[in-house]
Amino acid sequence: MKSDIQRFFRKSLLEISPYKSAREEYIDEGRDMILLDANESPFSSTTNRYPDPMQSDLKEEIASWKNVESDQLYLSNGSDEFISQIILSCCEPGRDHIITLPPTFGMYKVSARIHGVEVKEVPLNQDFQLNTSAILESADEKSKIIFIPTPNNPTANSFEYIAIKKIIEEFPGLVVVDEAYIEFTDKESLIKLLSKYSNLIICQTFSKAQGMAGIRLGMAFAQAELINYINRIKAPYNLNSLTIDAAFKRLREQDQIRKNVNYLIRERKRIVKLLNEISFIKKIYPSDANFVLVVVDNSDLRYKQLLDLNIVVRNASKNLACENTLRISIGLVKENNALITALHKMDKQ
Numbered sequence: 001m002k003s004d005i006q007r008f009f010r011k012s013l014l015e016i017s018p019y020k021s022a023r024e025e026y027i028d029e030g031r032d033m034i035l036l037d038a039n040e041s042p043f044s045s046t047t048n049r050y051p052d053p054m055q056s057d058l059k060e061e062i063a064s065w066k067n068v069e070s071d072q073l074y075l076s077n078g079s080d081e082f083i084s085q086i087i088l089s090c091c092e093p094g095r096d097h098i099i100t101l102p103p104t105f106g107m108y109k110v111s112a113r114i115h116g117v118e119v120k121e122v123p124l125n126q127d128f129q130l131n132t133s134a135i136l137e138s139a140d141e142k143s144k145i146i147f148i149p150t151p152n153n154p155t156a157n158s159f160e161y162i163a164i165k166k167i168i169e170e171f172p173g174l175v176v177v178d179e180a181y182i183e184f185t186d187k188e189s190l191i192k193l194l195s196k197y198s199n200l201i202i203c204q205t206f207s208k209a210q211g212m213a214g215i216r217l218g219m220a221f222a223q224a225e226l227i228n229y230i231n232r233i234k235a236p237y238n239l240n241s242l243t244i245d246a247a248f249k250r251l252r253e254q255d256q257i258r259k260n261v262n263y264l265i266r267e268r269k270r271i272v273k274l275l276n277e278i279s280f281i282k283k284i285y286p287s288d289a290n291f292v293l294v295v296v297d298n299s300d301l302r303y304k305q306l307l308d309l310n311i312v313v314r315n316a317s318k319n320l321a322c323e324n325t326l327r328i329s330i331g332l333v334k335e336n337n338a339l340i341t342a343l344h345k346m347d348k349q
């Protein structure tokens with residue numbers, strides 16, 4: 001009989017026998033072996049061997065950090081890779097679709113399109129909150145995944161817990177709650193709901209609060225059976241040794257990371273106050289993230305003026321309901337001060 005979790009995945013995926021390296025057959029035995037199985041270079045360095053395909057040691061550490069079991073964790077080359085992987089795993093091109101909630105993170109749509117999968121969009125409401133009834137009404141048996149980034153990018157707000165929970169309970173497919181910015185909010189992670197819901201996946205990343213966008217490391221948490229299916233189509237060595245080593249090191253630097261996060265939250269509060277003094281900034285949306293979304297009089301003009309003053313922000317105006325907006329990341333005190341000085345200068349022009 002089909003398990004409850006199996007039904008989320010493409011039938012053809014269930015028929016694949018995953019690629020296995022010879023090393024995976026004895027990796028647990030812990031013996032000292034002569035490795036002549038993978039056509040690697042025998043000349044020893046930090047990177048002459050392929051990395052552990054299942055990243056077992058790193059998963060153990062991350063799992064105890066996040067209070068889950070290590071088989072409830074999938075590590076990817078950034079969350080971007082996971083987004084692609086889960087669409088590929090679950091959506092039959094030309095038949096199934098994903099649901100996104102614009103204004104939202106752009107990669108969900110790009111990834112779906114790359115895989116030939118249709119995107120149904122259900123806009124957020126005027127307060128940039130989830131339109132729960134519209135979402136559930138638009139869903140059917142071909143709605144394989146809904147992506148809910150909270151705090152949301154580009155709007156910076158978190159979604160209401162009750163609304164997310166209702167969607168998890170009633171949506172027919174998988175619910176991917178993307179918590180890329182979770183460290184910057186006082187809202188709790190939904191990881192605590194994992195054992196209760198077999199259709200829930202939580203994504204987090206080393207790219208934001210962890211300060212490691214350059215190593216490309218994403219984490220997806222779900223029930224073990226679901227993770228097991230995704231592992232079936234994982235590229236054998238999707239995380240490289242340098243990434244794995246850097247992540248281990250970062251896990252031991254969490255005191256500093258907490259300080260950095262608090263710094264950015266303090267700076268966010270300070271900058272919001274100062275942005276209020278700029279006359280061409282018409283609105284500042286509340287932020288639970290390490291960036292703020294502001295409405296200006298003319299986003300193309302202001303974006304260009306900032307570029308001329310050597311400051312790059314994101315012109316977010318192409319997003320639905322985001323006309324004349326700029327998305328501004330919170331930087332170091334010095335960088336934020338330079339931004340405020342530039343905005344005052346533009347204000348006087």
Ligand SMILES: Cc1ncc(COP(=O)(O)O)c(C=O)c1O
Binds near residue numbers: 149206218
């Ligand atoms: C909501 C959201 N999810 C995921 C990502 C990408 O994460 P990663 O760098 O791990 O691929 C971003 C990046 O901006 C994001 O805003």
